[in-house]
Amino acid sequence: MALLEIKNLHATVGDREILKGIDLTVNCGEVHAIMGPNGSGKSTLAQVLAGRELYVVTGGEVIYDGKDLLAMPPEDRAREGIFLAFQYPVEIPGVSNMYFLKAALNAIRKHRGLDELDAMDFLALVKDRMKLLEMDQVLLNRAVNTGFSGGEKKRNEIFQMAVLEPKLAILDETDSGLDIDALRAVAEGVNALRSPDRAMIVVTHYQRLLNYIVPDYVHVLAEGRIVKSGGKELALELEESGYAGLGIEDVEEAVGKV
Amino acid sequence: MTAVAEQTGAWLESFTRQQPAAPWLQDLRNAAFQRFTELGFPTTHDEEWRFTNVAPIARTNFVQVGRALACPPEAQPYLGKYAPFDHHAFVALNTAFLEDVTYIHIPRGQVVEQPIQIAYDAPSGVAHPRTLIVVGPDAHCTIVETYSGTGSYFTNAVTEIVAGSGSVVDHYKVQRESPSAFHIGVMFASLGRSANFSATCISLGGALVRNEVSATLAEGTDATLNGLYLVNGTQHVDNHTSIDHAQPHGTSHELYKGILDGKASAVFNGRIIVRKDAQKTDSKQTNKNLVLSDEAVIDTKPELQIFADDVRCTHGATIGQLDAESLFYLQSRGIGKQDARSLLTYAFAQDIIDRIKVQSLRDSLERVLFEKFHERAH
Numbered sequence: 061m062a063l064l065e066i067k068n069l070h071a072t073v074g075d076r077e078i079l080k081g082i083d084l085t086v087n088c089g090e091v092h093a094i095m096g097p098n099g100s101g102k103s104t105l106a107q108v109l110a111g112r113e114l115y116v117v118t119g120g121e122v123i124y125d126g127k128d129l130l131a132m133p134p135e136d137r138a139r140e141g142i143f144l145a146f147q148y149p150v151e152i153p154g155v156s157n158m159y160f161l162k163a164a165l166n167a168i169r170k171h172r173g174l175d176e177l178d179a180m181d182f183l184a185l186v187k188d189r190m191k192l193l194e195m196d197q198v199l200l201n202r203a204v205n206t207g208f209s210g211g212e213k214k215r216n217e218i219f220q221m222a223v224l225e226p227k228l229a230i231l232d233e234t235d236s237g238l239d240i241d242a243l244r245a246v247a248e249g250v251n252a253l254r255s256p257d258r259a260m261i262v263v264t265h266y267q268r269l270l271n272y273i274v275p276d277y278v279h280v281l282a283e284g285r286i287v288k289s290g291g292k293e294l295a296l297e298l299e300e301s302g303y304a305g306l307g308i309e310d311v312e313e314a315v316g317k318v
Numbered sequence: 319m320t321a322v323a324e325q326t327g328a329w330l331e332s333f334t335r336q337q338p339a340a341p342w343l344q345d346l347r348n349a350a351f352q353r354f355t356e357l358g359f360p361t362t363h364d365e366e367w368r369f370t371n372v373a374p375i376a377r378t379n380f381v382q383v384g385r386a387l388a389c390p391p392e393a394q395p396y397l398g399k400y401a402p403f404d405h406h407a408f409v410a411l412n413t414a415f416l417e418d419v420t421y422i423h424i425p426r427g428q429v430v431e432q433p434i435q436i437a438y439d440a441p442s443g444v445a446h447p448r449t450l451i452v453v454g455p456d457a458h459c460t461i462v463e464t465y466s467g468t469g470s471y472f473t474n475a476v477t478e479i480v481a482g483s484g485s486v487v488d489h490y491k492v493q494r495e496s497p498s499a500f501h502i503g504v505m506f507a508s509l510g511r512s513a514n515f516s517a518t519c520i521s522l523g524g525a526l527v528r529n530e531v532s533a534t535l536a537e538g539t540d541a542t543l544n545g546l547y548l549v550n551g552t553q554h555v556d557n558h559t560s561i562d563h564a565q566p567h568g569t570s571h572e573l574y575k576g577i578l579d580g581k582a583s584a585v586f587n588g589r590i591i592v593r594k595d596a597q598k599t600d601s602k603q604t605n606k607n608l609v610l611s612d613e614a615v616i617d618t619k620p621e622l623q624i625f626a627d628d629v630r631c632t633h634g635a636t637i638g639q640l641d642a643e644s645l646f647y648l649q650s651r652g653i654g655k656q657d658a659r660s661l662l663t664y665a666f667a668q669d670i671i672d673r674i675k676v677q678s679l680r681d682s683l684e685r686v687l688f689e690k691f692h693e694r695a696h
Contacts, residue, residue: 139652154669163657164651203665
């Protein structure tokens with residue numbers, strides 16, 4: 061049985077249709093890259109899977125681990141093992157990273173019928189996972205993402221993923237805003253978490269990240285639909301010919317921001 | 319009988335039943351009561367009381383339990399000198415019923431490390447707690463004033479603080495009155511040259527509440543006014559602050575935060591006066607409100623009166639709901655929606671709690687807030 065099955069998914073924001081019929085099947089152990097120009101719907105897909113209310117699903121279905129994903133509130137999706145690494149991690153002043161993560165982990169453990177971790181066990185787990193991301197422990201005691209650099213925020217996302225151990229991780233433009241060293245550290249963290257029991261969907265605009273996180277499958281998204289799917293070589297093909305090579309207009313390139 | 323006479327008549331009886339005091343004190347009481355009968359209770363036609371209707375206080379006949387007179391004669395040079403009753407009916411009423419004065423005097427240069435705790439547990443009926451804190455030059459102290467009680471009653475408190483030059487004074491007021499109590503609490507602080515003063519007002523209880531803080535600064539005085547008010551149900555809490563930069567080089571920082579739920583209402587009115595001679599004044603005022611329900615109401619108003627030309631004064635007020643993106647972020651990590659809401663609400667208040675320098679007070683308020691928001695969430 062597939063871990064995730066997306067069938068003919070349609071979604072709108074306001075009165076604009078962003079996703080216009082997405083079909084995608086992801087099995088355990090697989091890493092799928094979703095590439096596409098800006099405005100193609102990549103981030104929308106990531107947020108819809110995580111349950112952001114801003115987007116309204118107008119058609120299709122999503123079966124996750126045999127369950128109707130779209131019927132679940134965001135917290136239940138997380139408890140069932142879905143994790144979204146945000147493109148723009150949210151700053152939450154007044155809530156310490158440590159407290160936040162412990163509350164999250166214990167909510168998930170409780171849902172799975174496991175005992176809540178006490179402070180000691182939690183700290184041991186956290187320290188172990190911090191090493192993986194080469195993260196400064198000082199960040200743990202600070203408020204969630206508050207005053208973090210762009211790189212620290214992205215590391216913090218992958219660090220949370222390492223602690224929460226999801227079944228399906230969705231990484232939304234995790235490479236954006238990272239310098240090469242931070243990119244390498246984040247990618248190493250992600251690679252260490254690859255496992256036969258876990259699937260990943262890596263959303264990215266650029267091929268660069270895929271040099272470090274090598275996908276099993278690559279899908280090209282344009283105007284709300286998957287227009288091409290292939291193996292990892294498809295990403296290299298895109299790198300050479302650009303989205304234009306597939307006859308897709310890249311809004312970002314068109315305005316010369318690259 | 320006029321409306322004013324009708325309201326003050328019941329108080330006259332209690333006033334005449336008081337045990338006579340020392341002549342200086344009795345004179346003060348008499349003058350204050352005379353003024354009270356002239357002023358009567360304020361109405362919403364008074365600009366200062368526009369959003370706070372004290373009619374429920376004015377029309378209640380409170381039982382007045384006479385208490386033993388306890389006012390040390392050393393208080394005479396200060397008592398009533400800093401809390402003027404000419405224009406304030408409640409200060410006049412408090413002064414007219416002066417009985418038990420809490421007088422704290424910290425001599426010159428003395429540093430008191432331990433916080434001084436003053437706890438006012440209200441009797442039934444009405445009480446007029448009076449606090450007088452005199453801090454000598456270069457002395458340091460921390461005062462924690464707590465108000466609590468059970469049932470229906472009226473607390474009409476006045477606190478006078480005189481801080482000498484170079485002194486360091488941190489004052490905390492924690493208002494945890496019963497849900498059906500009336501509380502009017504007025505504080506006047508006269509701050510000396512280069513004094514460092516902070517006043518934190520945490521307002522949690524009461525049905526109808528008014529907290530007033532007035533500070534007058536001298537040359538180079540540094541004043542911080544922080545506040546947190548939590549209202550729910552049909553509570554009404556009014557915070558009036560006044561910072562008077564009377565002389566040059568003064569600094570004032572003000573941060574008041576409010577959390578409103580249910581059909582509750584709150585007021586923030588922040589007056590800042592910069593006198594003609596008070597050049598190089600640096601003043602910042604911020605009021606932030608988190609409104610959790612559709613029916614809660616907040617009236618916020620800065621009131622800047624600036625007569626000097628070389629000053630820096632900023633003010634800002636915000637009124638907002640919980641941030642949808644933050645809520646989603648917490649939920650996306652497995653935290654339930656209601657827990658996420660209470661966590662964010664708590665975080666909003668945390669900002670003020672973090673600024674409290676007394677560890678034990680910070681801890682106890684953290685617990686109170688955590689329980690309060692948790693209980694709301696479940």
